[in-house]
Every structure is written in C-alpha cells, then in structure tokens.
Amino acid sequence: MKKIALFPVQKNNAPLARYQNRIPDTEVIPILAPAHKSMAGQDLSALDGGSHTGITLRGDFEKAVEDCELLYLDDSRFLTREESYAEFIRTAERHPIRIIYARTLSERLHLQDEESCSQKWQASGLGDAGKLTAVDIPVISVLTMGNETDQSHVEIGMRRFFQDQGYRVSQIGTQEYSRLFGFSAVPHFLFANLDGKRKRLMFNQFVRRMIKEEKPDLLIMGVPEAVMKYNNRIPAGMGDVPCIMMDAVQSDIGVLCTCCQPYTEEYFKELSLFGRYRLNCELHYFNISNSVVINDEDYQDRLEHLPLDSGFVVSHMYDGVDADCGFEIFNSYSDMSSDKAYRRMEEELAGNPEAMRGGI
Amino acid sequence: MGVVIKAFRTPLGYYVYDRSSNMIVKVEKEEYPVVLKLEAGREDEETAELLKAYRAKGILKENRLTEIRHPASQTLPYHLEHRVQKITLQLTQSCNLRCDYCAYSGKYHQRTHGGGKMSMETIKKSIDYAMKRSDGVEDLNIGFYGGEPLLEFENLKKAVEYVSGAYHDRKVNYTITTNGTLFHDEIIRFLSAHDFSVMVSLDGPKELHDQNRVFANGEGSFDRIMENLRYIKERYPVFFQKISFNTVVPPGSDYKCIEHFFSANDLIEENHLSRTTVSEFSLKDEVRYDDRYFVTYQYQTFKILMAALGFYDKKKISRMFSTDFVEIQRFYDHLGEAPVCTSCAHPSGPCVPGARRPMVDIDGNLFPCERVSERSDAMKLGHVDTGCDPVKADRLLNIGRLTERECIHCWNFLHCGLCASAADNGTALAGDRRLSYCESSRQGTLNTMRSICLLREYGYDFEGDFFDEEDRVISGTEK
Ligand code: SF4
Numbered sequence: 001m002k003k004i005a006l007f008p009v010q011k012n013n014a015p016l017a018r019y020q021n022r023i024p025d026t027e028v029i030p031i032l033a034p035a036h037k038s039m040a041g042q043d044l045s046a047l048d049g050g051s052h053t054g055i056t057l058r059g060d061f062e063k064a065v066e067d068c069e070l071l072y073l074d075d076s077r078f079l080t081r082e083e084s085y086a087e088f089i090r091t092a093e094r095h096p097i098r099i100i101y102a103r104t105l106s107e108r109l110h111l112q113d114e115e116s117c118s119q120k121w122q123a124s125g126l127g128d129a130g131k132l133t134a135v136d137i138p139v140i141s142v143l144t145m146g147n148e149t150d151q152s153h154v155e156i157g158m159r160r161f162f163q164d165q166g167y168r169v170s171q172i173g174t175q176e177y178s179r180l181f182g183f184s185a186v187p188h189f190l191f192a193n194l195d196g197k198r199k200r201l202m203f204n205q206f207v208r209r210m211i212k213e214e215k216p217d218l219l220i221m222g223v224p225e226a227v228m229k230y231n232n233r234i235p236a237g238m239g240d241v242p243c244i245m246m247d248a249v250q251s252d253i254g255v256l257c258t259c260c261q262p263y264t265e266e267y268f269k270e271l272s273l274f275g276r277y278r279l280n281c282e283l284h285y286f287n288i289s290n291s292v293v294i295n296d297e298d299y300q301d302r303l304e305h306l307p308l309d310s311g312f313v314v315s316h317m318y319d320g321v322d323a324d325c326g327f328e329i330f331n332s333y334s335d336m337s338s339d340k341a342y343r344r345m346e347e348e349l350a351g352n353p354e355a356m357r358g359g360i
Numbered sequence: 361m362g363v364v365i366k367a368f369r370t371p372l373g374y375y376v377y378d379r380s381s382n383m384i385v386k387v388e389k390e391e392y393p394v395v396l397k398l399e400a401g402r403e404d405e406e407t408a409e410l411l412k413a414y415r416a417k418g419i420l421k422e423n424r425l426t427e428i429r430h431p432a433s434q435t436l437p438y439h440l441e442h443r444v445q446k447i448t449l450q451l452t453q454s455c456n457l458r459c460d461y462c463a464y465s466g467k468y469h470q471r472t473h474g475g476g477k478m479s480m481e482t483i484k485k486s487i488d489y490a491m492k493r494s495d496g497v498e499d500l501n502i503g504f505y506g507g508e509p510l511l512e513f514e515n516l517k518k519a520v521e522y523v524s525g526a527y528h529d530r531k532v533n534y535t536i537t538t539n540g541t542l543f544h545d546e547i548i549r550f551l552s553a554h555d556f557s558v559m560v561s562l563d564g565p566k567e568l569h570d571q572n573r574v575f576a577n578g579e580g581s582f583d584r585i586m587e588n589l590r591y592i593k594e595r596y597p598v599f600f601q602k603i604s605f606n607t608v609v610p611p612g613s614d615y616k617c618i619e620h621f622f623s624a625n626d627l628i629e630e631n632h633l634s635r636t637t638v639s640e641f642s643l644k645d646e647v648r649y650d651d652r653y654f655v656t657y658q659y660q661t662f663k664i665l666m667a668a669l670g671f672y673d674k675k676k677i678s679r680m681f682s683t684d685f686v687e688i689q690r691f692y693d694h695l696g697e698a699p700v701c702t703s704c705a706h707p708s709g710p711c712v713p714g715a716r717r718p719m720v721d722i723d724g725n726l727f728p729c730e731r732v733s734e735r736s737d738a739m740k741l742g743h744v745d746t747g748c749d750p751v752k753a754d755r756l757l758n759i760g761r762l763t764e765r766e767c768i769h770c771w772n773f774l775h776c777g778l779c780a781s782a783a784d785n786g787t788a789l790a791g792d793r794r795l796s797y798c799e800s801s802r803q804g805t806l807n808t809m810r811s812i813c814l815l816r817e818y819g820y821d822f823e824g825d826f827f828d829e830e831d832r833v834i835s836g837t838e839k
Contacts, residue, residue: 034527
C-alpha cells in the first residue's frame, strides 16, 4: 500500500483524503497546518464538516511523513510565511520521500525544477484551429462563486456517483491533486498571458483530444475561479476563466457551488439567468457548502469564511426557498442530498437526446 | 410600511439617502419637498408619483424589515469555536499612573485599580483557549493590557515563551497598550525581538498630558515618557517605528494646543497616531464636550475637504484628523452594498462577541473586548475554563432587538455603529440607554454623507488616490 502525505490538509484538498478509496492501493495521511493542530487526533470530518470517515487528522508532521512515499504539498492561507514551508520541506527531506507541489505553491516558492502535480493531458502541440468543434458527449460543469464552496468535493463526489453507476467518466479537476485520482487538472495555459480567443480554441482542442483518447460516456468539467466578481473591492478573476471554458465547451448541466447564506428563490433565479446569458448554460443545481462568508467586519476588502458542518447546512439550505422551486439545492457532504442531485442529473442527461449528442 | 429614507441638503444640492439600496440619490430642488413628505410618511398623489418614478429605477423600495436579528445568530456557536481572532489578556489591574479618565480611576462603573494580577495558570489557559478556537483564522493576535501590563513584564515574557514553545509553528501577532513610563533595555529588546506592535498613550504637550496622566504621587508622566521615547529612537530606531500613539482628548482641553503638539513634534512625526475621545459608556457622571471641541473638529474636517479639492495644502492637514478622510472614502466605497431589503436584519455595530476580540480579565472571565464594563454581568460572557455562554453572546450580538421598534424604521440602520456597550447601564442592558446615543450616531452619518456630496459637487474623484496608504496614520475612534 502506497502512502501519500497530504500537507496541509484543508477544506479544498480534504477530498483527496476522504475519497482515498478511489485511488488504488493508496492511503492518504492528512496532516494539519499548525493553525489547526488542535484538531489533531480527530476524524477528518472535524475539518471538512462531512460525515465520519474513520480517517484521523495528524498534527505530527515529521512522524506522519516518515513512512510515506509521496508528499503532496499544497498552498495554504494558513501558512503565510515561505520560511515555514522551507522548514517543513527540510523536515520531509530527512526521509526518502518524493515531494510534489501544487502549482500555485511552486510559483509562490519560486520553484522551477520541482515536480508539480502536472497535467495528464499535456497542452503542448495545441494549435490554433481557428474554430470551435462540438464535444459530442454530455458535459457537466462544476462552477463556483468563490473560495470555500466545496467545489472539489462536488467534482469528486460526482465522479464517484457516475462511476458507481457504470459510466466511463473523463474529468478536468480544479484541484491540482486531480492527477492522483487519474484525471487531469485544469490546463495551465488558461491562466497564461494569452488572448481569450486563443485560450478558447486551445481549450476546445484540449478537451477533444482527451475525449478522443479516453472515449468516456460523460465529461465532468471543474471550472476554477469565481464566475463573477464578489463586489468592486473583491473582483477575484472577474469570471474570465469560467467564461473562456464555458464558451469553449458547451455544457449540458451546470452546477454552481456557493457558500451557505440565507438565499431566496429570486436569487437562484437570477443566478440561473446569469448562467444562461453569461456562461452558456442555465444553472439549476446549487451546492451549498459547509462554509459561510463572514459579514461582521465593518469594512472588509477580502472574504473570510466560517467553517460549518453538513448537519447545519442541510437543515438551513432551504430556509428561504420553497422545496418545490425547481432548483436542486444540495450539500455535497450529505450523501442523501447529493446523491439525489446527481441522480436527477443522470435522469436529465438520459432524457435529453441533445445532451447525448452534445454540440456547440 | 413605507420607505426608510433621509432627505438632506448641502449648499449646492438636494439629496436623499435610501436604506433599501444603501445609496445617496441626488434630487431636483422641486422634488425635495415631496421627498420630505415621503420621509415623514405622508402619502398623497405627489409622493405616489415620485415613488413610482424612483421604484422604476430600483430605489426607494418598500421597507420589508419586520424583525431585528443578526445574520450571524445562527452560526454564532461556530464563530465561538473557530474564529477567535484576537485575545486580550488583562495581565494586571494595577497601574503606576492615576489617569483622571482611566477606566480604573473610579469614575467608571467598569473598574477600579484592584491590584490583582493574572496568574501564569490563567495566562496559559487563556492562550490555549484562543489557540483551540482560532482554526478559522490565519493569524492569532494576542494583546496585553492592564492596568499597566509592563508592571507584569515577567509574566508577559513567560506568556510569549509559552506560545513559542507550545505553539511554535503558529503565526501570532502581539500587541501591547502601555503608558510608556516603564520601558528599559530588557523590555525594549524583548518586545522588539517578538515584533510587538506597541501603543503608547500620549495626550499632547506636557501641560495637557500632565493634567491627567500622573503618577500615584501626583507627578506628571510626560517627561518620563519623552525621555524613554528619545532613548528608544536613538538606540532602537527600527523598533521605534513600530510604536504608535494614542491621544485621548478629554473634554475642555485646549484642542489647538494638542493639535499643534502633534503637528510640530519631531520625535514622533513619523509614527502612527490615533485620536480618541473619553468614553461616555459606563461613565458614572455625564461627560460633555464643549463647543470648542466641535468647532475644532469641524474646522479640521473643513480643511481636509478643502485639501481633497486642491484648495488647501494636504501637508498642512492636522495629523490628528487627517485620516477622518479615510472614513469618508470608506463610506463612499461601501455605498450600494448590503442594502436592507430583507425582512430580517440587524443594525451595524455589534461585532461577534467572544470571537472578534475577547478580553480575559485577571480571573479568567471572558468579555467581548477590553472596552466594556467588567462589572456588568451582562458583559461577562463566560470563563476560559468553560468557554463563552452562547446565550449571553447572542444577547449582545442581537442588541438591536432591545430597540427593535426604532431600528426597523431607522435610516441609519446600516451605519449605526452602536454596540452592546452603549446599552449597558452598569447593571443591565437597557433600550433607553442605547437610544440615547442614536442622535449622535445619526448626526455622524449625516455629516459624512454631506461631506461626500459636497466633494462630488466640486468634482472630487473618489476613485483617485488623494490619500494613499501612507496617509492612513490616524483614525478617529472612541476609547
Ligand atoms: S441609530 Fe438608534 S434607532 Fe438607528 S439603528 Fe442605531 S440604535 Fe437603531
């Protein structure tokens, strides 16, 4: 059994540990950032707010990496000092361990030759074909309103569901550990300094190449970065990357991941329309994450989040919305509510010959 | 239910602030009397027509607010368990000074100089308490407070050493508020080595500072502080830069003289400076600022506005008042955001008590912050051994429920700023006490809105960079 150390484990990468049974012969050891050390010894669910896993959170970095073959080192807002990383790297290197870095971390640490969790599907050789070509399998896009929306958990949970139903799934993941699950992360050229048209054409080719090779029944496309600005002071990526990807590959179903807030039906209606006109895909599925955006600071120029748990979210996610509103509102950490949503997607795709044909 | 608006004028224009959109809207002179009728809740054909026109633009919507409830109420237990951002330790209640307006002077309900100090056991428990409950924040802030915390330097040192040992890889920022009389080499080197942010209380020139800030024997503390500061600046220039100053402006002071001192003093010309007024909350006797204070304040505000418009030299703006402009800019930046358009909301003001910046007193009792009365049972949130009582924290968080009837219809709802301490009468939380501060809160908001409109009328560019970050050295807050 291969052991992978995951450091620091946090909400966005916790699915790597939670779904480790989807990676053959592998055990993932989740190790906490110092800020979270008080959770050491507890179940992973204390961190991600999901159901009990039997996977223990570790706080003892050195001991935990001792018998691991691989260390996946992720970027974290809880490790703000580069020296802290240097210290952990030095500690890990005292053992025979291979270290792979999240792309944003290797950029932050200015690492050049280090191994990053690279693409399964290389972008090299993608030319400018001059036109977009239809992707003729059903596509489900997983979009986000920002950070802490459990987007990666939705991506992997959905993969589990459709694979368990017997579908061959191709996937593009927003997290760079996607490769460990056997699928590609979002290609780096989408973040490069290229013009939007070229990115669209390249991404379209990238996806078609992947589909040609893997011959899947379904593509689950994780779309990084917020689909819109939060406000003028927190513009995020202004929704550029989502627009490019959604233009390049027509989606049949869009799932929007968002934090837990007191929403109204009108709000979801507006989001749905936003999807139709801006993202080329009407939105009917909304994942409500185990986090809430904090509003108590008088003036804030960045978003802060409060971790919640699935029980709380499930009991409040329909507070301002009628259960029969037509939108599928779910929490990915609740198997009952997420499986219901995924089943509805399956039915929707099966009943939609257009989707089966795909096409732009 | 009507609309919740505030009509106001400047010398050049007529405006209405609309709570339902959190926007300031310019109105025609002829419309203004109709807007005033709307504000007063009088309905007729004219108001109906105007409302129709405004609503077509998505503003002046019907007030849907029926219940006061803070949005963080449901998630309060999660805040208390995961998001303690700062913990302030009251190392001691003793002080070597006897400042006239100090919380411990006997003039306040909240404290007297008791002479007690925090044990090392309580210090460690307090640190553990905060560490355990701050996994949702990047850095934890630990503040040392008193009395005069440097009287307990040995315990302060041990506290920092405890953090360095037990939580060595956790990022912690330290702050200390001191009267500045007790610095010596060992203290300076220690605070510097641990990157402390130091706040020294300094009230202006000797004659004013020494009126209030005296040693127990009645001698003024100004000379000692200045001597210490000169020494630090000479020997530890880098550390000196991290010292900021807070000046408490007591009623009846010679404000011009204070202003002049801070503008002309070479020693501290580059350090951050904040201005506070004497806190009225929890004071036994009423405190009144005379007209001279307000005249000085308004004159300084006027100069800031003139400087923003290029009619006055920016460098000549008073250091004590210059970042009041930052507040105007912030107000402007947030217009249009988070309007009151739901049936349930809470006026701005309260932070999440027990999470944002809890203070631990010498006995381990938890309070929302260091500004509240430690003698008020309503403010006591719990103990480091047992944690915060969520019911008590909820009561402070939802302080607006005490004045629900008034707040539901108040145009100042989003800019109110009154927290639970304004409702604390020493024995209980009282709605009438809270309401007694409404007028000054509304007046402050109105002044800011007028300043914004005036600046706009004269073509000020709010997207420009009149004050950059460097200028943000002063803030006008209340102690
Ligand atoms: S000013 Fe007074 S009435 Fe208005 S919101 Fe604040 S407390 Fe309520």
